Amino acid sequence: MNDAPAVLVEGLVKRFGTFTAVDGVGFSAQRGEVLGFLGPNGAGKSTIIRILCGLLRPTAGRALVAGFDVARDPEAVRAHIGYMSQRFSLYDDLTAVENLRFFGGLYRVPAEMLAERIAWAVEMAGLAGRETELVATLAGGWKQRLALGCAVLHRPPIVFLDEPTSGVDPVSRRQFWQLIHHMAESGVTVFVSTHYMDEAEYCHRLALIDGGRLVALGTPAELKRGSIAGALLRVECQPLGEALAALARAPGVLEAAVFGDAFHVTVSSAAPALRDLPGWLAAQGLRCGSIAEIPPSLEDVFVARVGGARA
Amino acid sequence: MPEPGAAIAVDGLTKRFAATTAVDRLAFAVAPGELFGLVGPDGAGKTTTMRMLAGVMSPDAGSAIVAGCDVVRDPEGVKHHISYMPQRFGLYEDLTVDENIRFYADLFGVSRREREAQATRLLAASGMERFRDRLAGQLSGGMKQKLGLTCALIHTPQVLLLDEPTTGVDPISRRDFWRILYELVGEGVTVLASTAYLDEAERCHRLALLHEGRLLLCDAPARLKAGMPGTVVAVTAPAASAVRDALRSMPGVSSLLIVGDGVRLVVDDAGARIPEIHARLGASGLVATEVAVVPPTIEDLFVASVSRPGAERGS
Numbered sequence: 009m010n011d012a013p014a015v016l017v018e019g020l021v022k023r024f025g026t027f028t029a030v031d032g033v034g035f036s037a038q039r040g041e042v043l044g045f046l047g048p049n050g051a052g053k054s055t056i057i058r059i060l061c062g063l064l065r066p067t068a069g070r071a072l073v074a075g076f077d078v079a080r081d082p083e084a085v086r087a088h089i090g091y092m093s094q095r096f097s098l099y100d101d102l103t104a105v106e107n108l109r110f111f112g113g114l115y116r117v118p119a120e121m122l123a124e125r126i127a128w129a130v131e132m133a134g135l136a137g138r139e140t141e142l143v144a145t146l147a148g149g150w151k152q153r154l155a156l157g158c159a160v161l162h163r164p165p166i167v168f169l170d171e172p173t174s175g176v177d178p179v180s181r182r183q184f185w186q187l188i189h190h191m192a193e194s195g196v197t198v199f200v201s202t203h204y205m206d207e208a209e210y211c212h213r214l215a216l217i218d219g220g221r222l223v224a225l226g227t228p229a230e231l232k233r234g235s236i237a238g239a240l241l242r243v244e245c246q247p248l249g250e251a252l253a254a255l256a257r258a259p260g261v262l263e264a265a266v267f268g269d270a271f272h273v274t275v276s277s278a279a280p281a282l283r284d285l286p287g288w289l290a291a292q293g294l295r296c297g298s299i300a301e302i303p304p305s306l307e308d309v310f311v312a313r314v315g316g317a318r319a
Numbered sequence: 320m321p322e323p324g325a326a327i328a329v330d331g332l333t334k335r336f337a338a339t340t341a342v343d344r345l346a347f348a349v350a351p352g353e354l355f356g357l358v359g360p361d362g363a364g365k366t367t368t369m370r371m372l373a374g375v376m377s378p379d380a381g382s383a384i385v386a387g388c389d390v391v392r393d394p395e396g397v398k399h400h401i402s403y404m405p406q407r408f409g410l411y412e413d414l415t416v417d418e419n420i421r422f423y424a425d426l427f428g429v430s431r432r433e434r435e436a437q438a439t440r441l442l443a444a445s446g447m448e449r450f451r452d453r454l455a456g457q458l459s460g461g462m463k464q465k466l467g468l469t470c471a472l473i474h475t476p477q478v479l480l481l482d483e484p485t486t487g488v489d490p491i492s493r494r495d496f497w498r499i500l501y502e503l504v505g506e507g508v509t510v511l512a513s514t515a516y517l518d519e520a521e522r523c524h525r526l527a528l529l530h531e532g533r534l535l536l537c538d539a540p541a542r543l544k545a546g547m548p549g550t551v552v553a554v555t556a557p558a559a560s561a562v563r564d565a566l567r568s569m570p571g572v573s574s575l576l577i578v579g580d581g582v583r584l585v586v587d588d589a590g591a592r593i594p595e596i597h598a599r600l601g602a603s604g605l606v607a608t609e610v611a612v613v614p615p616t617i618e619d620l621f622v623a624s625v626s627r628p629g630a631e632r633g634s
Contacts, residue, residue, distance in 0.1 A: 048490075185576070
């Protein structure tokens with residue numbers, strides 16, 4: 009088996025007129041890797057994905073997808089990728105199998121292989137017995153797995169998923185992600201672009217994009233360890249309104265935000281804050297309940313790493 | 320009987336569309352000044368519930384009292400006391416931010432002074448002051464949602480109904496959005512917000528977890544998590560699939576999922592199972608970076624409530 013990366017991106021730049029949407033991005037993805045793309049609206053995520061799908065030509069730099077150069081050989085790139093959009097573009101008035109046949113034609117699956125591939129997709133998506141149901145009558149989870157089946161019918165080594173499980177019920181979402189990991193184990197490289205941190209948790213590595221640049225790249229655990237200056241505490245304190253104002257000026261506190269019926273408080277150092285904060289809050293006439301250090305969430309990472317000036 | 324003084328009291332609320340029961344005997348109450356979440360996937364009945372509470376759709380059965388008005392008997396009356404932001408808020412894309420705000424202020428009969436004060440405060444809170452002259456059609460998704468909220472709040476309602484206000488909005492804008500909501504509840508406004516994102520549920524004071532039109536669970540996030548059956552254990556390790564295979568036949572495991580850095584499982588007894596996890600990994604020649612009990616998520620709870628143990632597919 010060759011060890012060449014499935015995707016290799018170097019010094020990638022894309023300008024639209026005077027606007028630089030992608031500004032010198034470089035990374036690589038291995039076979040069997042699930043790589044998440046995170047970033048605020050307008051960060052350049054979709055532009056990068058479009059370039060990697062051979063739909064946009066880079067202004068500078070290069071990108072190799074499955075060994076093909078996206079600028080020189082976009083046709084070959086497109087034949088080696090699968091793409092599943094957020095609103096999985098299925099035909100509601102066709103049956104499940106008719107959709108698979110349609111996408112099989114679109115992706116030029118050889119006729120002699122089509123029946124076998126459709127049977128594989130039906131099995132993978134757990135659609136046995138529902139092959140002839142209209143897509144319109146299928147529930148979200150089924151549709152989503154059918155859309156994945158359509159996107160990978162031609163056995164692409166690289167698959168792009170755009171917010172694949174948004175709005176899908178949690179049980180189906182978990183099934184979907186176990187399918188994705190199963191595909192990855194067989195060597196498929198999966199790119200996931202999302203705003204949702206619970207989708208990001210399923211990725212092996214995450215690339216954080218902001219202002220057209222790659223601002224962080226690492227496993228979820230690495231990013232959680234390395235992103236927060238200081239430590240994060242969960243603090244219960246009442247009444248909420250006065251407690252928020254007090255926390256904002258408490259010694260050692262960098263940031264305080266309401267989180268349900270408690271606060272998430274970023275402090276410069278955990279030990280002194282855990283020791284001193286309860287007494288300090290009590291001295292302000294506030295009732296302090298439990299206080300504990302908590303691991304930062306990926307959302308905390310996102311907010312810490314991405315420029316806060318954005319609206 | 321609805322609790323006296325509740326800002327929203329729903330009892331037996333039901334709505335059918337042909338053969339589908341979209342909302343099925345829903346009952347909950349929201350206290351004044353509470354931030355309450357309607358949480359569930361697409362098709363759970365969130366939007367239908369919101370529409371009935373806003374007086375724009377009539378239920379087939381049950382009662383709903385919102386801000387003291389019976390929305391079944393007097394759907395028009397409730398509209399004076401609430402503000403309702405549907406998923407697709409009617410912004411005028413060819414008007415500027417300021418012009419949209421002015422339009423809604425006129426619609427709600429808000430005086431110019433009041434409008435200016437409220438608009439300035441809300442635009443500042445959402446970091447949008449410098450976009451007052453931008454056309455609404457040229458705003459990002461997150462900014463459109465924040466403009467929608469500003470328009471919905473240009474009059475001060477007793478009850479604010481927000482239908483999936485953060486869908487498609489990035490995490491930074493979502494934080495802005497929730498900060499504004501906490502400010503409003505601090506001022507005594509009651510907020511009912513729906514979301515399909517279970518991680519957002521943690522931000523509500525209390526929440527109703529909906530599934531296929533029915534109420535699964537209703538409580539404060541911390542109390543819901545405390546009632547989670549079993550304990551969630553995160554095994555951080557390379558070669559997650561090998562770890563999963565090594566743990567697959569372990570007794571006492573009700574869920575086993577591959578995630579980015581390893582495997583997450585729900586076990587009956589962490590004290591007994593964690594040593595067993597280490598032993599099983601060792602027997603397979605695997606080493607975990609970390610094996611730790613982690614707090615359950617609302618998603619863990621949802622899955623535990625709708626599925627039988629072991630019903631998730633392991634591969």
